[in-house]
Amino acid sequence: MSKRVILHVGTPKTGTSYAQDVLFRNQRILAGRGISYPADRHDAHFLAALDLMGLTWGGLEAEAVGAWDALASRVRSWSGTTIISHEILAHASRGQVARALESFGETEVHLVISVRDLVRQIPAEWQENVKHRAVVGYQQFLEQLRDPRRDSRIAAWFWAVQDVPDILDRWGSGLPPERVHVVTVPPKGAPRGELWQRFITAFGLAEVNLDLGEERANVSLGVPETVLLRRINQQVNPVLAPPDYRPLVRELLAHQTWSKRTDSPRLALPPDAHAWAAGLCADWARVLAERGYDVIGSLDDLTPAAAGDFTAPEEVLERDVSDAGVDAIQALLIEAARLRRREEELLGELAESHAALQRSYLRPSYRFRERLVRMLDRSNTGQRLLGAYRGLRGRNSRSA
Amino acid sequence: MSVRPVGAQHRELLRRVTETASGSASGTASAAAGPSAGLAEEILTADLIGRGSPELDTADQVSERELARVAVSVLVGRLAAVTLPPSPPPPAAPGRLARALSRRRYRLVGDPILADPIRRALVEAGHHPGGRRPTVLVLASSLPTALQHAHLSRVLEAGLPEFASWLDSWAARDRMPPRADPLAAADRWAALVGASRVRLVSDPSLVPELLRIPLRLPDPVTLDPGAAELLRRVGAGLRTRVDPPTRSRLLTELLLPPLAEVAPAAGASVPRRHQAWLDTQAACIGAGLAAAGYPVHGPDPTEHYPTEHYPTESASAAVLTVAVRLLLALDQDSADQTTRGATR
Numbered sequence: 001m002s003k004r005v006i007l008h009v010g011t012p013k014t015g016t017s018y019a020q021d022v023l024f025r026n027q028r029i030l031a032g033r034g035i036s037y038p039a040d041r042h043d044a045h046f047l048a049a050l051d052l053m054g055l056t057w058g059g060l061e062a063e064a065v066g067a068w069d070a071l072a073s074r075v076r077s078w079s080g081t082t083i084i085s086h087e088i089l090a091h092a093s094r095g096q097v098a099r100a101l102e103s104f105g106e107t108e109v110h111l112v113i114s115v116r117d118l119v120r121q122i123p124a125e126w127q128e129n130v131k132h133r134a135v136v137g138y139q140q141f142l143e144q145l146r147d148p149r150r151d152s153r154i155a156a157w158f159w160a161v162q163d164v165p166d167i168l169d170r171w172g173s174g175l176p177p178e179r180v181h182v183v184t185v186p187p188k189g190a191p192r193g194e195l196w197q198r199f200i201t202a203f204g205l206a207e208v209n210l211d212l213g214e215e216r217a218n219v220s221l222g223v224p225e226t227v228l229l230r231r232i233n234q235q236v237n238p239v240l241a242p243p244d245y246r247p248l249v250r251e252l253l254a255h256q257t258w259s260k261r262t263d264s265p266r267l268a269l270p271p272d273a274h275a276w277a278a279g280l281c282a283d284w285a286r287v288l289a290e291r292g293y294d295v296i297g298s299l300d301d302l303t304p305a306a307a308g309d310f311t312a313p314e315e316v317l318e319r320d321v322s323d324a325g326v327d328a329i330q331a332l333l334i335e336a337a338r339l340r341r342r343e344e345e346l347l348g349e350l351a352e353s354h355a356a357l358q359r360s361y362l363r364p365s366y367r368f369r370e371r372l373v374r375m376l377d378r379s380n381t382g383q384r385l386l387g388a389y390r391g392l393r394g395r396n397s398r399s400a
Numbered sequence: 401m402s403v404r405p406v407g408a409q410h411r412e413l414l415r416r417v418t419e420t421a422s423g424s425a426s427g428t429a430s431a432a433a434g435p436s437a438g439l440a441e442e443i444l445t446a447d448l449i450g451r452g453s454p455e456l457d458t459a460d461q462v463s464e465r466e467l468a469r470v471a472v473s474v475l476v477g478r479l480a481a482v483t484l485p486p487s488p489p490p491p492a493a494p495g496r497l498a499r500a501l502s503r504r505r506y507r508l509v510g511d512p513i514l515a516d517p518i519r520r521a522l523v524e525a526g527h528h529p530g531g532r533r534p535t536v537l538v539l540a541s542s543l544p545t546a547l548q549h550a551h552l553s554r555v556l557e558a559g560l561p562e563f564a565s566w567l568d569s570w571a572a573r574d575r576m577p578p579r580a581d582p583l584a585a586a587d588r589w590a591a592l593v594g595a596s597r598v599r600l601v602s603d604p605s606l607v608p609e610l611l612r613i614p615l616r617l618p619d620p621v622t623l624d625p626g627a628a629e630l631l632r633r634v635g636a637g638l639r640t641r642v643d644p645p646t647r648s649r650l651l652t653e654l655l656l657p658p659l660a661e662v663a664p665a666a667g668a669s670v671p672r673r674h675q676a677w678l679d680t681q682a683a684c685i686g687a688g689l690a691a692a693g694y695p696v697h698g699p700d701p702t703e704h705y706p707t708e709h710y711p712t713e714s715a716s717a718a719v720l721t722v723a724v725r726l727l728l729a730l731d732q733d734s735a736d737q738t739t740r741g742a743t744r
Contacts, residue, residue, distance in 0.1 A: 054449025093448040094405035151463035238572035
């Protein structure tokens with residue numbers, strides 16, 4: 001079996017999390033077929049990516065020291081195929097790409113990139129930003145993306161992880177085109193599972209019987225819910241720490257509560273931005289076709305659907321926002337009640353432990369030993385005796 | 401080994417460093433006409449760590465944030481390559497009897513940027529803090545300085561958002577950070593040793609006299625806002641390169657001293673949007689101190705604090721200015737050391 005690494009470098013919002021979940025869940029089955037997905041934890045490749053690019057990520061980066069070299073070492077030591085997947089790898093600079101590819105030694109590198117048209121990507125990225133505490137408005141977000149200098153913080157990140165030809169310039173320029181595999185995300189309305197079938201082809205898993213679990217629907221919010229979330233960010237960012245924001249706002253409100261409000265209008269691109277994004281996608285499709293990459297799916301998938309109804313976040317009905325707000329209050333009250341019950345249970349357990357401790361203190365032998373220790377501790381001789389006793393007993397119970 | 405690609409941001413930073421060096425050279429005979437070949441190489445091959453653009457093609461695409469990112473990357477690369485010697489063991493603490501007999505029982509608390517070096521100097525001179533019923537000196541700076549010092553001390557230990565965002569979180573809670581609140585420190589110690597043993601010291605030069613210990617005070621380390629932000633960004637960049645204790649030592653021992661030399665604080669202030677909140681805090685702390693009656697040695701830290709507003713230039717512009725000066729200063733130091741070595 002030839003030694004090779006399949007490196008999936010993005011892009012974000014193209015079904016990457018589902019692919020990574022399946023690969024992580026099926027590590028043993030894959031290993032039995034000579035395919036390694038080297039990850040001791042579900043976010044192992046994310047940490048390696050943080051390390052490679054020196055990225056900070058809400059404190060997680062502290063766990064990433066040396067993670068890329070450790071991953072590369074596992075690639076080098078595996079005799080068959082290794083799969084590495086994380087979408088933020090798309091952000092790597094040319095220098096970091098060179099370091100990454102060098103770290104695999106003689107291993108044959110195959111690059112996989114999954115791509116989706118910008119008309120779907122741009123609203124999804126703004127929403128993702130807002131779900132990560134951003135307060136930037138949609139209009140301003142679009143203006144920054146459309147600025148040709150791309151030098152704002154938001155635009156620099158967005159284009160680093162979404163400009164497909166540029167990402168392939170960085171990651172794929174040293175590889176023969178047949179070793180660069182472009183997976184296109186099928187258009188809306190395609191058969192369920194179609195995208196995963198394309199990943200199976202890209203990762204070479206056609207012969208492997210995998211436990212696919214439940215396909216996670218891409219959690220998207222409606223316009224009123226995203227507007228409300230942005231307002232909440234403006235209010236709570238200074239007072240709510242990231243470890244509290246993640247479970248309470250992103251998970252409880254966005255993912256578990258508002259994602260169920262499927263009747264809300266969905267976010268799209270305004271007509272002028274739609275035309276601009278469609279033009280850019282057409283350019284990309286042409287460039288990718290010229291380069292002769294292995295396309296899994298069709299470059300036609302990069303042609304966006306025709307512009308439909310557009311609801312601007314600034315024009316959303318306040319009634320819809322307040323409805324989403326009531327849902328949020330309900331969810332938070334239910335969560336607060338659950339936590340109150342848990343607190344009562346824990347207090348009960350604590351009281352029981354206290355009582356048990358008190359009972360053991362009240363035993364005459366304990367009280368005698370306690371008096372003896374206090375008495376000995378008052379004199380130098382006594383302290384020496386205690387020290388000798390503790391040394392003989394062999395347990396480190398010396399006072400601090 | 402492949403040749404590392406050079407982006408427009410690398411070339412532009414090198415151009416700015418060269419331009420600054422030429423400007424300096426025209427005023428000082430000793431300054432080099434440009435960065436050394438080693439520094440130029442370091443800049444051109446710097447890894448682009450953190451968020452931003454990949455290697456850019458043309459200089460007109462390069463923002464100050466990108467230039468600052470390259471400079472930070474150079475410093476991170478340099479620090480991460482250092483192997484620190486083991487920390488020296490702390491001086492042995494005196495025995496219980498010696499501490500009980502000592503007539504100079506003290507605790508030195510408050511503003512950590514002022515108190516920590518003085519306490520270290522006292523310990524090195526054989527005067528350890530502690531003992532029964534000590535005199536407690538709470539070092540207190542003017543409130544804007546206290547805030548900057550509290551932020552800096554946390555940045556050196558862990559990671560924090562930039563100063564203005566950090567202040568936002570305290571202002572939203574309408575509280576002073578504990579490390580910047582002299583009243584909270586004084587009250588905490590008053591509860592332990594009695595209010596009569598607690599003194600507020602806003603003039604650190606009075607510490608030897610108050611403790612009756614002759615001592616040469618170390619110079620306080622102060623940074624201007626751009627330098628503090630540069631230190632914070634380098635600290636963030638080191639988070640994926642070294643473990644937290646090493647990171648803290650690299651920042652404190654290797655980066656802070658030269659930074660303080662090239663960009664010392666010229667007077668602390670807070671961003672305009674925090675001024676009203678700070679006024680309210682100053683009034684509360686002032687009233688609390690007056691009510692408690694702690695003796696104050698030096699000017700009242702809650703009064704007469706500077707009101708000049710925080711610099712309005714972008715954080716990246718300030719960081720870039722300081723970073724260029726620092727790189728050149730370190731380059732000059734290195735050249736001087738080489739010259740001294742050659743003439744020996």
